[in-house]
Every structure is written in structure tokens, then in C-alpha cells.
Amino acid sequence: MSTTCESVTDVLNLAFTVYCHSKLIPERRALVVDDRAYTYGELAEQAARVAAWVKAQSNRTDRPPRVGILAARSFETYAGILGTAWTGATYIPLNPRQPADRLESILRRVKLDAIIVDEKGAPLLKDLAGVIPPSILAGPSVADGTAGDHATPWSALPEQPKNFPPPVSLAPDHPVYVIFTSGTTGIPKGVVAVAGGVAHYLAISKALYRMTPDDRVAQCSETTFDVSTYEMYTAWEAAAALHVVPEYELMMPGAFIRRHELTMWSCVPSVVLTMRRARQLEPGSYPTIRGTYFIGEPLALTTVAAWRAAAPNSFINNEYGPTETTVACTVHCIVGEPVETKGRGTVSIGNVYPGMRAAARSADGKWLGPNEIGELALSGAQMSAGYLDDSEQTARRFPTLDHPEYGHAVWYLTGDFAYADEQGLLHCLGRMDNQVKILGHRVELEDVEANLRQVCGTDLVAAVAWPVVDGHATGLVGFVCGASLPPAAARDELRKRVPAYMVPRRLLALENMPLNANGKTDRKALKKMLEEGSL
Numbered sequence: 001m002s003t004t005c006e007s008v009t010d011v012l013n014l015a016f017t018v019y020c021h022s023k024l025i026p027e028r029r030a031l032v033v034d035d036r037a038y039t040y041g042e043l044a045e046q047a048a049r050v051a052a053w054v055k056a057q058s059n060r061t062d063r064p065p066r067v068g069i070l071a072a073r074s075f076e077t078y079a080g081i082l083g084t085a086w087t088g089a090t091y092i093p094l095n096p097r098q099p100a101d102r103l104e105s106i107l108r109r110v111k112l113d114a115i116i117v118d119e120k121g122a123p124l125l126k127d128l129a130g131v132i133p134p135s136i137l138a139g140p141s142v143a144d145g146t147a148g149d150h151a152t153p154w155s156a157l158p159e160q161p162k163n164f165p166p167p168v169s170l171a172p173d174h175p176v177y178v179i180f181t182s183g184t185t186g187i188p189k190g191v192v193a194v195a196g197g198v199a200h201y202l203a204i205s206k207a208l209y210r211m212t213p214d215d216r217v218a219q220c221s222e223t224t225f226d227v228s229t230y231e232m233y234t235a236w237e238a239a240a241a242l243h244v245v246p247e248y249e250l251m252m253p254g255a256f257i258r259r260h261e262l263t264m265w266s267c268v269p270s271v272v273l274t275m276r277r278a279r280q281l282e283p284g285s286y287p288t289i290r291g292t293y294f295i296g297e298p299l300a301l302t303t304v305a306a307w308r309a310a311a312p313n314s315f316i317n318n319e320y321g322p323t324e325t326t327v328a329c330t331v332h333c334i335v336g337e338p339v340e341t342k343g344r345g346t347v348s349i350g351n352v353y354p355g356m357r358a359a360a361r362s363a364d365g366k367w368l369g370p371n372e373i374g375e376l377a378l379s380g381a382q383m384s385a386g387y388l389d390d391s392e393q394t395a396r397r398f399p400t401l402d403h404p405e406y407g408h409a410v411w412y413l414t415g416d417f418a419y420a421d422e423q424g425l426l427h428c429l430g431r432m433d434n435q436v437k438i439l440g441h442r443v444e445l446e447d448v449e450a451n452l453r454q455v456c457g458t459d460l461v462a463a464v465a466w467p468v469v470d471g472h473a474t475g476l477v478g479f480v481c482g483a484s485l486p487p488a489a490a491r492d493e494l495r496k497r498v499p500a501y502m503v504p505r506r507l508l509a510l511e512n513m514p515l516n517a518n519g520k521t522d523r524k525a526l527k528k529m530l531e532e533g534s535l
Contacts (some may be wrong), residue, residue, distance in 0.1 A: 004166070005019075005020035005023060005024065010169070011167065011169045011170070012169065012170040012171070012172065012174070012195040012196065012198075012199045013085060013086070013088070013167040013168060013169065013170050013195070014082075014085045014176065014198065014229075014232075014233050015047060015082045015083075015085040015086045015167040016166065016167045017233070017236050017237045017239075018030065018040060018043060018044050018047065018082060018236050019044055019086075019166050019167055021040040021044070021236070021239050022040045022041045022043070022044030022045070025040060025213075025239060026039060026040055026041030026044075027039050027040075027041065028040050028213065028239055028241075029241040030042075030043045030236065030241060030242065031043055031075075031078055031241070031242050031244070032241060032242070032243045032244065032260070033073065033074065033075055033077075033078065033244040034073075034074065034075065034244075034246075036075070037241075038075070040239070043078070043079065043082065044082075044164075045160055045164070046075075046079045046083075047079050047082035047083040047086055048083070048086065048160045048164040048165075049083070049157040049158065049159070049160055050079055050080060050082070050083025050084070050086070050116070050137070050157070051083040051084075051086035051087045051167075052157070052158065052160065053083070053114075053137055053152065053157055054067055054083055054084055054086075054087045054089050054114060055087045057113055057114040057135040058089075058113040058114065058135075060113065063175075064088055064089050064090050064174070064175060065087075065089040065090070065113040065114065066089065066090045066092055066110055066111065066112050066113050066114075066178070067080070067084040067089050067090070067091050067092065067112065067113065067114045067115065067116065068091075068092045068094050068107070068110070068112045068114070068115040068116070068133075069081055069084070069091055069092065069093050069094060069115075069116050069223065070094040070096060070103075070115055070116065070117045070118075070121030070124065070125075071094075071096070071116060071117060071118035071120065071121050071139065072095055072096050072097065072118070072120050072121070072222065072223075072247070073222075073244050073245075073246065073247055074118040074119070074120070074139065074141060075118075075139065075140070075141070076116060076117070076118040076139030076140070076141065076154075077093075077118065077223060078232070078242075078244075079139075080116035080137075080139075081093070081223065081232070083116075084116075085167065085176065086167040086168070087167075087168060088167075088168040088170055088174065089113075089114075090175045090176065090177060090178060090192075091176070091177045091178075092106075092110055092112065092177065092178045092179075092180075092190075093177070093179065093222075093223035093224045093228075094106065094107075094121070094224070095222055095223075095224045095517055096118075096120040096121045096124060097120075097517060098224075098517070100124065100127055100128070102188060103124065103128060104128055104130075104131055105188060106180050106188055106190070107128060107131035107132065108131050109188075109190065109388065109389065110178065110190060110388065112132075112133045113133055113135065114133055114135035114136070114137065115132060115133055115135070115136055115137070116136075116137045116139065117136065117137070117138055117139060117142060117147055117151075118139040118141050118142065119139070119141040119142050119143065119146070122138060122142045122143075122146040122147040122151075123146060125147055125148055125151075126148070134150060135152075136148065136150065136151040136152065137151070137152050137154065137157075138151040138152065138153050138154060139154050140154045140155070142154075170195040171195065171196075172194065172195055172196025172197075172199075173194050173195070173196065173385065174194060174195040175192045175193070175194055175385060176193050176194060176195050176198050177193050177226075177229075178190045178191065178192050178193070178388050179191050179193065179224060179225075179226050179323050180224070181323050189387050189388075189390065189393065190387060190388030190389075190390075191323045191324050191384050191386075191387060191388075192384055192385040192386060192387070192388050193226070193229075193323075193326055193384050193385075194384060194385050196381070197325075197326040197381065197382040197383060197384060198229065198326055200326070200355055200381040200382050201229070201230075201326045201327050201328070201329075201353075201382050202229075202230075202233055202234060202237065204353050204354065204355075205230055205234045205328075206234060206237060206238075208317065208331065208333075209234060209264065209291055209293070211234055211235065211237070211238035211240050211264060212238055212240065213238060213239040213240055214240070214263070215235070215238060215240035215241070215263045215264050215290075216240065216241050216243055216260055216261060216262045216263050216264070216288075217231060217234070217235035217240050217241065217242050217243065217262070217263070217264040218231065218243055218245055218253075218256075218257070218262050218264065218265050218266060218267075219231045219232065219235075219242050219243060219244045219245060220245050220250065220253070220265075220266060220267045220271070220519075221266070221267075221518065222517050222518060224517065224518075225296075225517070225518040226323050226326070226327045227266060227293075227295055227296070227327060227328075229326075229327055230266065230293070230327055230328070231266055235264075240264075243256075243260045243262060250271070250519070251271060251274045251275075251515070251519070252274060252275055252278050252280055253271070253275070253280075254275060254278075254280035254285060254286075257286050257288075257289065258285075258286065258288075261288040262286075262288060262289060263288055263289060263290050263291070264289070264290070264291045264292075264293075265286075265289050265291070265292045265293070265311070265314070266292070266293035266294070266295070267293075267294065267519065268294070268295065268296035268297050268518060268519040268520055269294055269296075269297045269298070269299050269300065269303050269459070270297060270460075270513070270515055270519050270520060270521060271519050272294075272303050272306065272307055273303065273458075273459045273460045273513075274460075274512075274513075274515075275310075276303075276306055276459075277460070277481065277482050280310075281306045281307070281309065281310040282310065283309040283310065283312070284309075284310070284312060285310040285311070286310055286311040286314075287311070287312065287313055288313075289311040289313065289314040290313055290314055290315070291314055291315055291317075292307060292311060292314045292315070292316045292317070293317050293319060294316065294317070294318050294319065295318075295319040295320065295321070295327075295328055296518060296519070296520055297520055297521070298341075298344070298346040298347075298428070298430070298446065299318045299338075299346060299347040300345055300346055300347070300453065300459045301338060301340060301345055301346065301347060302345070302453075302459055303459055304316060304334060304338050304347060315333070315334070315335075316334045317331050317332065317333050317334065318331070318332040318334060318338070318347045318348070318349060318350060319331045319332075319349070319350075320349035320350075320426070320428055321378075321382075322378070322412065322414050322416075323384070324383075324384050324386075324397070324398075324412045324414075325356070325378045325380075325382045325383060325384065325412055326382040326383075326384060327382075328353075329352060329353045329356045329358070329378060329380070329382055330349045330350050330351060330352050330353065330356075330358065330426055331349075331350045331351065331353065332347060332348045332349055332350025332351070332425070333350065334347070339425055341427040341428070341429070342427075343447075343450065344427075344429070344446070344447075344450045345450055345453055345454060346450070348421075348425045348426065348427050349418075349426045349427065349428050350425055350426060351424065351425065351426070352378075352380075352426065353380075353382070355380050355381035355382070356378060356379070356380035356381060356382055357378070357379045357380050357403075357406050357409075358376060358377070358378050358379075358418075358420075358426055359376075359377050359403060359406075359420075360372060360373065360374035360375065360376060360377070360418055360419055360420065361374045361375050361376075361377050361413070362374045362375075363375075365401075367403060367404065368419070370419075370420055370421060370422050371419055371420075371421060371422070372419060373417055373418070373419045373429065374417070374418070374419070375413055375414065375415065375416065375417065375418075375432060376414045376416045376417070376418035376426070376428065377401070377411045377412065377413050377414065378411065378412045378414060379403075379406065379409045379410060379411040379412070383398070383410060383412060384412075386398050397412060397413050398410055398411070398412055398413075399411060399413070415431060415432050415433060416428050416429070416430065416431060416432065417429040417430055417431075417432055417435075417444070429444065429446060429447075430444055430445065430446030430447075431446075434446060436465040436473050438465070438473055438474070438475060438476065438501045438502070443465075443476070443501065443502055445463045445464070445465070445476075447498075447502070448463040448476060448478070448498070448502055448504070449461050449462060449463050451494060451497050451498055451502075452478055452480060452490075452494070454497075455485065455490050455493040455494055455497070456480045456483035456484060456485055456490050457483065457484035457485070458480055458481060458482040458483050458484070460480065460481035460482060460513045461478065461479065461480050461481075462478070462479045462513065462521050462523065462526060463476055463477070463478045463479070463504060464476070464477055464479075464523055464526050464527055464530070466527065466530050467530075475504070475505040476502070476503070476504040476505060477504050477505065477506045477507075477508065477526075477530060478504035478506070478507040478508065479507075479508050479510050479513065479526055480507065480508070480509055480510070481509070481510050481511070481512065481513050483509060487506075487507035487508070487509060490507055491503055491504065491507055508535050514526060514529075
């Protein structure tokens with residue numbers, strides 16, 4: 001099959017649009033990172049140099065080579081991802097800010113053939129020496145010797161001819177990337193995303209967001225969070241410019257938005273909550289934003305109202321999707337008043353994407369009808385290939401099931417409580433593993449948090465089961481930022497709304513809510529604070 005820009009049909013390679021733009025519009029801006037702008041011609045030329053290096057590192061025939069990208073928010077991150085995808089190798093994003101033990105656990109399991117590092121990743125190589133492959137590419141930001149004597153410096157990559165080869169075509173089941181998510185056992189699980197599923201997701205995103213070459217797209221997500229796929233490739237497919245938000249501006253990006261006059265914005269809701277506390281959501285603050293994509297956490301009605309006021313020209317979409325079904329697979333396009341999830345003060349996750357199916361399932365395997373709450377199951381065109389080298393876990397979470405309407409198919413069991421209302425809109429009620437027992441009573445932490453939001457007048461709230469004795473929780477602890485009531489008064493109000501066993505024994509006011517690398521509330525950090533007695 002020909003892979004010229006004029007004749008391509010089903011290349012399914014994330015890098016191909018960058019290659020085409022480099023031939024047709026080489027001077028158009030593609031990437032802005034670290035205050036440096038790169039054109040499509042420059043980005044493609046650098047990615048092609050990386051691709052030639054990646055191709056030379058492995059002659060594997062049993063599987064595509066696996067290339068780690070131990071870099072964060074740097075030029076190397078994006079050129080490394082593109083160059084790896086260019087060759088048909090599988091890229092594995094690795095965040096240098098992750099704990100060394102977690103990185104070592106991932107690297108031991110993934111068995112990389114090569115690794116690309118920037119100035120943040122290079123210093124970690126010494127401590128990870130036992131699990132690092134011999135093929136190391138040190139980016140232009142890496143100081144001499146930092147990545148070790150055997151690393152290939154970026155400057156040693158051969159220049160590519162003007163007619164450098166296009167990215168290779170991929171089969172629908174080809175593994176494009178592996179993203180590691182938290183496992184309930186504490187061991188990260190590697191989700192294998194395939195070319196067909198990624199292509200389907202991006203085609204839906206293209207129709208939803210209709211980006212143009214004039215758009216300036218924010219890149220908020222770490223590449224270890226699969227929303228980065230949306231940010232990178234929908235921007236580049238449209239010949240738009242991707243603007244990488246620096247780490248120090250991630251949680252309060254108002255000045256960055258205005259400085260770059262961004263038009264497309266995506267983030268987890270916690271970012272907007274932090275902006276609101278920092279007084280970065282004044283009405284009319286961000287008139288250039290025309291489209292907003294929320295994902296990753298429950299979206300509160302109050303957050304929608306605050307963002308609408310700050311970005312009055314923006315449409316707002318609330319999306320939902322596990323990594324296992326490729327970024328997102330349901331969307332609530334908010335027109336007029338958002339549809340509320342009853343009793344939660346949060347927004348519906350909307351309708352399932354074309355080509356995908358969703359249904360709630362009871363604990364005994366029965367498919368449920370409207371307003372019946374069960375585990376959300378997903379199936380369809382965006383299914384991943386399961387978990388890397390873990391057939392047992394894959395079989396458990398991706399069973400083949402019979403559905404009375406959809407027939408015999410592989411489904412992913414999300415672990416989220418959900419229901420569909422009479423109009424078919426989906427409502428997510430939170431994690432099944434956030435359901436705890438307090439004095440014999442089942443309690444959903446998201447339910448406690450919904451009431452905390454209403455009582456305290458703030459969306460920055462969290463609840464954890466604590467203390468846990470012999471595997472059993474004896475109570476709850478709540479956390480709030482910016483509450484309108486003192487803790488004692490808030491607990492009194494909660495007693496009017498929920499049973500006594502759902503009222504936190506302690507309600508702690510925090511200056512800042514701890515967030516993980518993806519901007520979500522970090523329950524593990526809250527529990528660690530309690531364990532260490534720092535609160």
C-alpha cells in the first residue's frame with residue numbers, strides 16, 4: 001500500500017499527519033515547548049532522525065520494539081513519541097517524577113529495547129541501571145555524561161535527507177503505546193493500546209472538536225495520562241499548534257492561557273478548582289478559548305458555571321473513559337443546562353460514542369435496565385489489547401459476554417458504579433473500590449464527598465476510610481479546601497443529610513488538596529498524611 005499523502009487510506013500511524021504537514025505546510029507552527037516554537041518541517045525532520053535510530057536498535061521479529069520515553073514536557077518527549085511511532089515501535093511514556101520504585105517495577109516488566117531521556121530523566125538512569133536497556137538516546141537538553149558513557153547524544157543522530165521515508169503503515173491490532181495505571185495490588189498494570197482503537201477514538205474526537213489550523217491547543221496532560229493522545233494528535237491532525245503547559249504553571253495556568261491566546265483547553269476538573277481558589281476564574285478571563293474538554297474526575301455543576309463565566313465563548317464537553325478503552329468513550333456535550341447526576345451535584349457522562357457500547361451489570365451478571373445501578377461495562381471499536389504480559393488479569397477484566405441486544409462480544413468491566421437514565425444518558429457514581437464498610441454499613445466515598453461539597457460550599461473535598469484495623473474501617477476522615485463553614489458546623493450540617501456512620505469523625509481543613517501527576521485528588525497522599533500523623 002502506498003503511503004504518500006495523496007494516496008493514503010488506512011495508515012493508522014499517529015505520526016503520519018505530521019509527516020504530511022511537513023511536506024505540504026513545512027513552515028506552519030506545530031509545537032511550542034520551553035518557549036521555543038517548532039514548525040512541522042522541523043518536528044518531522046527531528047522525528048525522522050529518532051526513527052532511524054530506533055530502527056537500528058532492534059531486529060526483533062517476535063513483537064514490535066518497545067521504546068521508553070523517560071522525559072516530561074520537553075522537546076525530547078514529543079520528538080521521541082513521534083519518532084518511535086514512525087517506525088511502528090511501541091512507545092512507553094515514563095514520568096521522571098514518578099517514585100524510583102514504581103519506575104523500576106514498570107521497567108522490569110516492560111523489558112525495553114531502547115530508551116529516550118531528557119535532562120529530567122537522564123539522572124535517574126544510574127539508579128535504574130539494572131533494568132535499563134543498553135540503547136539510550138540522550139536528548140539535546142542532557143548535559144554531557146549525565147546519561148552515561150554508552151548513551152547516544154542527539155547531536156550524533158544522522159541528518160535525514162529531504163525525502164526521508166514516511167511512517168510505516170500499521171495493522172489495527174498493532175500495539176501503539178503502553179500506559180501503566182495503578183493496580184489494586186499496588187503493582188502497575190500496563191494497558192496496551194492498539195492502532196485501530198486509537199484511530200477510532202481520534203476520528204470521533206475530530207468530529208467533536210473540529211479543530212482547524214488556526215487553533216492553539218493546550219497540552220496539559222502528562223504523556224503517562226492517555227488524554228495526552230487527544231491533545232497531541234487531534235492538534236497535529238488539524239495542522240494546529242500544540243502549546244505545552246510548563247510544569248510550574250499546570251495547576252494555575254491562567255497566565256499561560258492568556259499569554260498564548262489558547263483556543264482549545266482540556267484538563268481534569270481539579271485544575272479548574274485550583275484556579276478558582278487562586279482567583280483565576282474571573283468572568284471573561286479567557287475569551288480566546290472556544291472549546292473545553294473535561295475528563296478524569298466527576299465534573300461538578302458549580303465548576304461548569306464558573307468555567308462558563310471565565311471562558312464565555314467556549315463550548316464544554318464532559319467526557320469519560322478508562323485507559324482500557326482508549327482515552328474516552330462517552331461524552332456529554334453541554335448545551336444549555338448540564339444534565340445532573342441525581343443527588344451528586346455532578347454532570348452526566350452523557351452518551352456512548354458511535355462504535356462503542358455501554359451497559360450496567362449486576363454483581364450476579366445480570367444486564368440492568370434504566371436507573372438500575374451496577375458495574376459499567378464497555379465494548380466496541382476502542383477496546384485495548386488488555387494488560388501487558390498479564391493474561392490472567394486480562395481474562396478477568398475483559399470477559400466475553402452475551403448481551404440480549406449486542407450479542408456475543410468482549411467487554412471491559414470498568415469497576416465503576418453507573419446507571420443509564422430514561423433518556424439513555426449515562427451517570428457514573430464512582431469507583432466500586434471506593435465503596436467501604438463502616439460499622440457494617442456500605443458507604444460510597446463519592447456519596448460522602450457529594451454531601452461535603454454542598455455543605456461546605458467548595459468542590460475541593462475528599463473522604464477516606466480511616467482508621468483501618470484488621471482490614472476493617474472504623475470511620476471516615478474528610479478533607480476540605482476553602483470551606484464556607486468551620487469543620488464543627490459542617491459536621492453538624494452533614495448530620496442533617498446523612499446517617500451518622502457517613503459523617504466523618506474528623507473534618508480537616510487543608511490549604512491545598514494533594515493531587516497526583518494527572519491532576520486528580522490523591523487519596524493515597526491523604527492516607528499517608530494520616531498514617532504519619534502530620535494532620
